[in-house]
Amino acid sequence: MTAFTSLSIAMIKGFYRDRTSLFFMFVFPLMFLVIFGLLLGGSGGERTKIGVVGDGPVIAALGAGEALELQRFDDLDTAVRQVVDGDLPAVVAQDGDDVRLRFAASDRAAAGVVTGIVSGVVNEANLAATGQPRTFVLDQRPVEDVSLKPIQYLTPGILSWGVSISAVFGAALTLVSWRKKQVLRRIRLAPVGVGTVLVSRVLVSIGTALLQGVVFVAVAVLPVFGLTLSGQWYLAIPLLVLGTLAFFSVGMLVGAFCRTEEAASGAANAVVLPMSFLGGTFFPVEQAPDWLQTVSLVFPLRHMNDGMVDVLVRGKGIEALAVPSAVLIGFTLVVGLVATRVFRWED
Amino acid sequence: MTEGERGPAVVVQDVRKSYGDLVAVDGVSFTVAEGEFFGILGPNGAGKTTVLEIVEGLRQADSGFVRLLGQDPWPRNSALLPRIGVQLQASSFFERLTAKEQLGTFGSLYGVGEAVVADMLELVGLTDKADVQENELSGGQRQRLSIACALVHDPDVVFLDEPTAALDPQARRNLWDVLRAIQQRGKTVVLTTHHLDEAEILCDRVAIVDRGRVLAMDSPAALVRGLDAPTTVLLQRGALPIAEARALAGVDDVVESEVALSLSTRTPAPVLSALAERGALDGLQVRTATLEDVFLDLTGREYRA
Structure with a gap:
């Protein structure tokens, strides 16, 4: 076996035998995917629940629509009490031609939705009752909108974040622990190039990133979370590789400055955490104020994330890789160069 | 090569x-x-x-x-x-x-x-x-x-x-x-x-x-x-009367403690054979100088690892 192969195997074994690092690389980001996926999963998709009393064409039409979910009550007073208590946004009662709507004024959004739907249904019923033909015909159909369901931006975001954790921490902790334990000295005393050691460690990180991609996407496409991948998902692979390189160089820099694993771990956290919040991991950056969006452009995670969203879920083509790739490569070169300058073999 | x-x-x-x-x-x-x-x-x-x-x-x-x-x-x-x-x-x-x-x-x-x-x-x-x-x-x-x-x-x-x-x-x-x-x-x-x-x-x-x-x-x-330090021969107390020990050829000094009789000599071989002739080898131990003594001699201070 060549030095390169056996070093890579040694590193893979060392890494995958460590339950703590496995937890932080795979389980920890997945926990966020599951929690945020379930928390936000309902928003936008669920139906408003209202109370109904009696029966008739209006109530039948409300039940047939997709926007509302109906809860039956025997008398109006009981139903109105539910509205007063805040358990339901509105109640509709029909008794022959008499249709009553009582709603909670406090929740304006829900009130607007319900009154709009109910008056629409009532108008439609009135029109049908007159037997007149329609003067205006509304043509309505859904289009693909730019805003995404939470799982659609959470998956690329948390994947990019997970890759940043494993690459930054992996590089920093390996470097610090090898220097402290004199493994670096031992390598320096062996007739093996520094490049061999570095490249084999980088390859392990890249392999980890690809594995994270497979695992996270496999979880997110489960029906509970409902991720839909675009046709060009494989364009995410170059981004995973370039992102790993960028974050690995950050880890090398952190590892060059820190003497102990504890310090390296703290410093790596100080880099990764702010980056994950501003880089669009947990919410779309578009929701942030303009100045914050500008700030977030300095983080490689932001660019990796943008590229990931574009190719994984928005279905954009290879041209979407141009900017993120250029930024990640540039970042790797600059930070990597600084890291080699400040690199120390010994404490 | x-x-x-x-x-x-x-x-x-x-x-x-x-x-x-x-x-x-x-x-x-x-x-x-x-x-x-x-x-x-x-x-x-x-x-x-x-x-x-x-x-x-x-x-x-x-x-x-x-x-x-x-x-x-x-x-x-x-x-x-x-x-x-x-x-x-x-x-x-x-x-x-x-x-x-x-x-x-x-x-x-x-x-x-x-x-x-x-x-x-x-x-x-x-x-x-x-x-x-x-x-x-x-x-x-x-x-x-x-x-x-x-x-x-x-x-x-x-x-x-x-x-x-x-x-x-x-x-x-x-x-x-x-x-x-x-x-x-x-x-x-x-x-x-x-x-x-x-x-x-x-x-x-x-x-x-x-x-x-x-x-x-x-x-x-x-x-x-090189130290030319004396060798110490230790015997059980009472193995030999002190006066007799002092009289042995080559013995420089004799000290009797509560448990042992120690003879200091620079010519351990004849001293040991003389002791053997007398059948006075009970509890025999021979201590020569160690590198510790060499260090002490060279630096003038006690060796502390």
């Missing part, structure tokens, strides 16, 4: 090294012959490790001349690296690999196949620990494994820095057996230690180092002989 080229394995001449104001190595010179077991002995902070690091090519000397197997070890000399083995601290291992995997990985850095791994494990007595992860080995086992890792590529010169530090007495003795076995394989061994007894037992020659200087250099026996 052909026979004609054979020279000393290590040559160090007037090497100096300072860290800021601290003079770590202050004009050290010594030569180690091929196949020799050479000890650098001294208390902590004496400069032993720095000397070793300069010879290994890990540090550059401020001044002086260093040759390792006829070559300059500084800057990093790739031609020299496969021929030297350096034992580092007992934790210099790859994370979470078993003993066997550590040896295989370190071997591969030198292009050595897996075949030697079993031999190395046997040499250091870890065959039954082959599949145990490094962090689950005891201190002595880790120390032996780290020595095996230094030997895996069959180097000509082996450097051992404090190999028995922090080991219990039993583990130290086990390790001594390993170190002797290494020398029997024809290796040149350079060892630093602050255990005087260890240097005395293992080394062909010893350099006593203190405060960055070599105070004395010779075989342990010659160093002790």
Whole structure:
């Protein structure tokens, strides 16, 4: 076996035998995917629940629509009490031609939705009752909108974040622990190039990133979370590789400055955490104020994330890789160069 | 290497090294012959490790001349690296690999196949620990494994820095057996230690180092002989009347304590035969001077490891 192969195997074994690092690389980001996926999963998709009393064409039409979910009550007073208590946004009662709507004024959004739907249904019923033909015909159909369901931006975001954790921490902790334990000295005393050691460690990180991609996407496409991948998902692979390189160089820099694993771990956290919040991991950056969006452009995670969203879920083509790739490569070169300058073999 | 080229394995001449104001190595010179077991002995902070690091090519000397197997070890000399083995601290291992995997990985850095791994494990007595992860080995086992890792590529010169530090007495003795076995394989061994007894037992020659200087250099026996210190013969109290003991030829002094009668002499052989003639050998112990006494004599202060 060549030095390169056996070093890579040694590193893979060392890494995958460590339950703590496995937890932080795979389980920890997945926990966020599951929690945020379930928390936000309902928003936008669920139906408003209202109370109904009696029966008739209006109530039948409300039940047939997709926007509302109906809860039956025997008398109006009981139903109105539910509205007063805040358990339901509105109640509709029909008794022959008499249709009553009582709603909670406090929740304006829900009130607007319900009154709009109910008056629409009532108008439609009135029109049908007159037997007149329609003067205006509304043509309505859904289009693909730019805003995404939470799982659609959470998956690329948390994947990019997970890759940043494993690459930054992996590089920093390996470097610090090898220097402290004199493994670096031992390598320096062996007739093996520094490049061999570095490249084999980088390859392990890249392999980890690809594995994270497979695992996270496999979880997110489960029906509970409902991720839909675009046709060009494989364009995410170059981004995973370039992102790993960028974050690995950050880890090398952190590892060059820190003497102990504890310090390296703290410093790596100080880099990764702010980056994950501003880089669009947990919410779309578009929701942030303009100045914050500008700030977030300095983080490689932001660019990796943008590229990931574009190719994984928005279905954009290879041209979407141009900017993120250029930024990640540039970042790797600059930070990597600084890291080699400040690199120390010994404490 | 052909026979004609054979020279000393290590040559160090007037090497100096300072860290800021601290003079770590202050004009050290010594030569180690091929196949020799050479000890650098001294208390902590004496400069032993720095000397070793300069010879290994890990540090550059401020001044002086260093040759390792006829070559300059500084800057990093790739031609020299496969021929030297350096034992580092007992934790210099790859994370979470078993003993066997550590040896295989370190071997591969030198292009050595897996075949030697079993031999190395046997040499250091870890065959039954082959599949145990490094962090689950005891201190002595880790120390032996780290020595095996230094030997895996069959180097000509082996450097051992404090190999028995922090080991219990039993583990130290086990390790001594390993170190002797290494020398029997024809290796040149350079060892630093602050255990005087260890240097005395293992080394062909010893350099006593203190405060960055070599105070004395010779075989342990010659160093002790050079002291011209008296030998103490201890007998059970009452084995011989004190007056009779004083009268023995060659006895310089006699002291009787509550448990023992001790005779001080510079000619132990005739004194012992005289005692044997009298049948007065009950509880016999003979104590000669040790390197500890040599250190005391050289520095004027008590040896503190």
